[in-house]
Amino acid sequence: MRRTLPPLNALRSFEAAGRRLSFRAASEELGVTQGAVAQQVRLLEDHLGLALFRRLPRGLALSAEGAAYHAEIVRAFDILRRATGEVAGRAGVVTISVTPTFAARLLIPALPSLAAALPGIDLRTLATVAVSDLDRDQVDIAIRETRPPFPAALEARFLFRQDLVLVASPHLLGDRVAPLDPADIAALPLLHDAYDHWTRWFGRPGKRPGAVFNQVSLALDAALAGQGVAIASRAFVRADIAAGRLIDLGPAGYDTGADYYLLRRRGAPPRPAAQAVWDWCHSAFAAPPE
Amino acid sequence: MRRTLPPLNALRSFEAAGRRLSFRAASEELGVTQGAVAQQVRLLEDHLGLALFRRLPRGLALSAEGAAYHAEIVRAFDILRRATGEVAGRAGVVTISVTPTFAARLLIPALPSLAAALPGIDLRTLATVAVSDLDRDQVDIAIRETRPPFPAALEARFLFRQDLVLVASPHLLGDRVAPLDPADIAALPLLHDAYDHWTRWFGRPGKRPGAVFNQVSLALDAALAGQGVAIASRAFVRADIAAGRLIDLGPAGYDTGADYYLLRRRGAPPRPAAQAVWDWCHSAFAAPPE
DNA sequence: CTCACCCGATAGATTTCCTACAGTCTCGCA
DNA sequence: TGCGAGACTGTAGGAAATCTATCGGGTGAG
Numbered sequence: 001m002r003r004t005l006p007p008l009n010a011l012r013s014f015e016a017a018g019r020r021l022s023f024r025a026a027s028e029e030l031g032v033t034q035g036a037v038a039q040q041v042r043l044l045e046d047h048l049g050l051a052l053f054r055r056l057p058r059g060l061a062l063s064a065e066g067a068a069y070h071a072e073i074v075r076a077f078d079i080l081r082r083a084t085g086e087v088a089g090r091a092g093v094v095t096i097s098v099t100p101t102f103a104a105r106l107l108i109p110a111l112p113s114l115a116a117a118l119p120g121i122d123l124r125t126l127a128t129v130a131v132s133d134l135d136r137d138q139v140d141i142a143i144r145e146t147r148p149p150f151p152a153a154l155e156a157r158f159l160f161r162q163d164l165v166l167v168a169s170p171h172l173l174g175d176r177v178a179p180l181d182p183a184d185i186a187a188l189p190l191l192h193d194a195y196d197h198w199t200r201w202f203g204r205p206g207k208r209p210g211a212v213f214n215q216v217s218l219a220l221d222a223a224l225a226g227q228g229v230a231i232a233s234r235a236f237v238r239a240d241i242a243a244g245r246l247i248d249l250g251p252a253g254y255d256t257g258a259d260y261y262l263l264r265r266r267g268a269p270p271r272p273a274a275q276a277v278w279d280w281c282h283s284a285f286a287a288p289p290e
Numbered sequence: 291m292r293r294t295l296p297p298l299n300a301l302r303s304f305e306a307a308g309r310r311l312s313f314r315a316a317s318e319e320l321g322v323t324q325g326a327v328a329q330q331v332r333l334l335e336d337h338l339g340l341a342l343f344r345r346l347p348r349g350l351a352l353s354a355e356g357a358a359y360h361a362e363i364v365r366a367f368d369i370l371r372r373a374t375g376e377v378a379g380r381a382g383v384v385t386i387s388v389t390p391t392f393a394a395r396l397l398i399p400a401l402p403s404l405a406a407a408l409p410g411i412d413l414r415t416l417a418t419v420a421v422s423d424l425d426r427d428q429v430d431i432a433i434r435e436t437r438p439p440f441p442a443a444l445e446a447r448f449l450f451r452q453d454l455v456l457v458a459s460p461h462l463l464g465d466r467v468a469p470l471d472p473a474d475i476a477a478l479p480l481l482h483d484a485y486d487h488w489t490r491w492f493g494r495p496g497k498r499p500g501a502v503f504n505q506v507s508l509a510l511d512a513a514l515a516g517q518g519v520a521i522a523s524r525a526f527v528r529a530d531i532a533a534g535r536l537i538d539l540g541p542a543g544y545d546t547g548a549d550y551y552l553l554r555r556r557g558a559p560p561r562p563a564a565q566a567v568w569d570w571c572h573s574a575f576a577a578p579p580e
Numbered sequence: 581c582t583c584a585c586c587c588g589a590t591a592g593a594t595t596t597c598c599t600a601c602a603g604t605c606t607c608g609c610a
Numbered sequence: 611t612g613c614g615a616g617a618c619t620g621t622a623g624g625a626a627a628t629c630t631a632t633c634g635g636g637t638g639a640g
Contacts, residue, residue: 005302023617035598035618039620051559056606058605058617060618063558079365080301314587328587329628346587349587
């Protein structure tokens with residue numbers, strides 16, 4: 001069964017020529033000259049020792065043997081084409097799992113930059129609160145707020161500290177100037193998210209008045225709209241502070257001990273596209289050395 | 291769907307390397323060096339943009355994508371191998387249809403010469419009395435006693451005249467010397483075959499005594515054994531006459547108007563092997579110019 | 581600790597492949 | 611009837627892909 005294969009490039013010419021029943025049409029499809037196709041087909045015919053085509057003054061016809069052979073060759077090439085399309089199509093797709101807040105605040109604004117830096121990469125963003133199972137969900141890269149130690153099966157790369165800060169819109173603050181003391185802040189509307197920061201900030205339990213959101217990102221939207229004071233990681237508001245849309249009211253003075261990390265599976269070598277996104281994420285999101 | 295195929299020679303290296311899980315083993319199978327296989331695989335990986343293998347210090351392992359891809363490639367290559375084997379195997383097989391007499395008297399004695407002249411050709415002899423349907427029976431060449439005109443779908447090439455002669459063994463003749471006159475011949479045992487030659491030879495109907503065979507070849511065997519006088523085409527007995535095993539008692543003096551021809555289908559170009567046998571048949575069996 | 585074995589990388593040689601162009605044949609059209 | 615378009619054939623020369631040769635790194639067995 002370990003029979004020798006015929007010249008494969010000759011087979012490709014035969015497949016195209018047999019499909020179009022014309023050397024010229026096949027040559028255009030293959031991007032070569034007509035003579036090249038004719039030569040390759042002749043080579044194959046010599047190799048097999050029989051005529052695959054009947055050369056007519058105007059066009060081609062498959063010989064009896066050629067027709068039977070061609071049907072099989074087409075079948076094989078269709079498999080090659082389909083399998084290659086699948087594997088190559090998947091090559092440029094990178095799936096990244098992030099929290100909704102990270103997606104809204106950092107990833108989505110950076111997508112144009114990613115598209116420019118890595119053209120041809122098709123990023124699929126999976127924004128979920130729960131951390132994904134990297135294997136089950138076919139996720140190449142995850143960005144999570146977590147802390148060491150990490151499972152041995154995971155490779156982790158530090159991105160930035162949580163570094164909680166208080167922020168509010170300049171319109172809310174009016175002519176008050178930062179830093180405000182706790183009493184001033186307590187007098188302002190407070191924006192709550194799922195993390196219950198204000199309890200820790202005030203140092204004692206108790207429900208505080210103010211709008212409640214289930215995502216940090218929504219609380220920040222409210223803060224941008226001048227509806228109150230929010231607590232969030234500095235990384236999520238750095239751009240808004242720099243642009244003057246939010247005022248930095250100072251560090252929260254505590255943190256949860258969890259920082260932001262890039263995560264991926266160890267073991268299998270990452271695909272080049274996934275590696276490129278991994279590197280890009282680090283350069284785009286890692287905290288500049290302070 | 292008209293997606294571009296990956297480099298096919300690279301695919302062949304990948305197929306072999308994935309099967310053997312070793313570049314070195316694959317290189318031996320392909321008859322090239324290890325570096326060549328490694329290069330081809332790398333080319334394919336670059337083309338697809340992902341790693342097909344995990345390079346281990348001792349051997350190879352397929353990556354997840356590589357394993358899935360390899361299964362498909364193997365499937366396609368198996369089709370190529372099988373189809374090519376079938377078409378190439380058939381390339382050397384030539385089927386020839388002859389009468390039993392022609393087979394026994396001319397074709398079979400000449401087979402060693404054919405094998406020497408055309409090594410690699412696998413001749414299948416179909417010896418039947420009825421003329422075969424060339425298309426239905428997959429017959430490449432027929433040799434028949436027939437006469438013009440021929441159907442337009444057939445190509446005919448004259449081989450030799452029927453040229454009937456009377457022959458007998460020297461043992462039967464004893465000290466009689468040829469030519470014998472009709473009375474002498476009528477006194478000898480007569481050998482009959484399906485053609486009823488003796489009626490025509492005597493010029494009048496009537497059953498003659500003597501052994502009856504259903505094939506000329508058998509009548510000639512009887513003649514060789516000294517059992518009587520047979521009538522047959524000179525071509526079938528030329529070698530026996532030359533060797534002294536039969537004595538030429540002179541022409542029959544008439545013929546049926548049918549001579550021997552090579553026949554084959556027109557239209558489809560003959561396969562090279564069939565063409566070679568056609569040419570060989572003509573040189574082996576055609577009457578030398580007289 | 582050394583040898584055997586396998587893969588990675590690169591430069592140069594070699595084989596393969598393609599292009600360019602001239603030739604032949606047939607068909608269709610004026 | 612004659613001519614042009616379109617298709618295939620064949621060949622020489624050059625471009626491109628492929629292979630060889632060789633060195634280096636790393637691991638595991640004896």
